[in-house]
């Protein structure tokens with residue numbers, strides 16, 4: 001996949017909740033078109049807050065950006081509403097695989113395409129694309145989402161985001177609580193989207209092993225601050241990185 005211009009950049013972003021709790025104190029990261037970037041860090045490092053800041057969702061949790069800049073597609077993202085950012089192709093899959101539990105899998109997917117003026121034929125083709133990425137969803141398309149497995153709900157949440165035709169897909173811990181084989185199939189689908197459709201992806205993960213295996217680059221947060229940034233292949237090889245930042249013990253890192 002060819003990597004082009006900068007699609008998203010955060011520079012020195014600081015953020016608080018309720019004007020009191022400092023959650024970010026200097027986050028910088030870049031995503032270029034055609035890239036998969038992993039945002040890594042331990043529990044509470046600030047990954048979710050950084051994602052909410054860049055997709056305009058922080059305000060919904062009484063959060064505020066207090067310093068720094070966020071530029072998406074050449075524009076200050078603070079000047080755009082979350083819905084506007086979605087229309088411009090910045091689509092986020094929230095942590096916790098939110099699905100409309102009383103809608104079927106297929107209805108959930110269709111909801112993702114409603115914000116666009118797509119004809120029936122186009123919607124059908126996009127549904128088929130989602131089903132070819134996640135064949136389990138085709139089998140379960142008539143089932144109520146609330147009655148499907150955790151992995152199927154995560155696939156539905158990702159599929160719904162894809163129906164909005166993102167340019168930058170942002171995911172918050174897609175591996176959370178899922179069996180290793182399911183996690184692999186989700187990351188394999190993300191990789192295929194990146195390779196075949198040129199989709200740019202920013203994925204926050206505590207599971208740094210799987211994220212570093214699939215990403216081009218990674219940014220590591222610690223206590224709300226970017227402490228490291230580099231090619232995923234290089235970070236994968238560095239034992240100090242694994243031991244100090246990525247939650248591996250020294251024995252695991254060896």
Ligand SMILES: Nc1ncnc2c1ncn2[C@@H]1O[C@H](COP(=O)(O)OP(=O)(O)OP(=O)(O)O)[C@@H](O)[C@H]1O
Pocket residue numbers: 017021022023041042043044045046047048049050061206
């Ligand atoms: N809605 C909120 N209100 C107040 N404080 C919050 C809120 N959400 C997160 N925080 C705090 O902000 C800090 C960063 O949390 P955040 O959820 O961004 O980290 P994270 O890296 O995504 O962690 P995790 O992997 O556990 O989700 C933490 O100290 C957390 O307690």
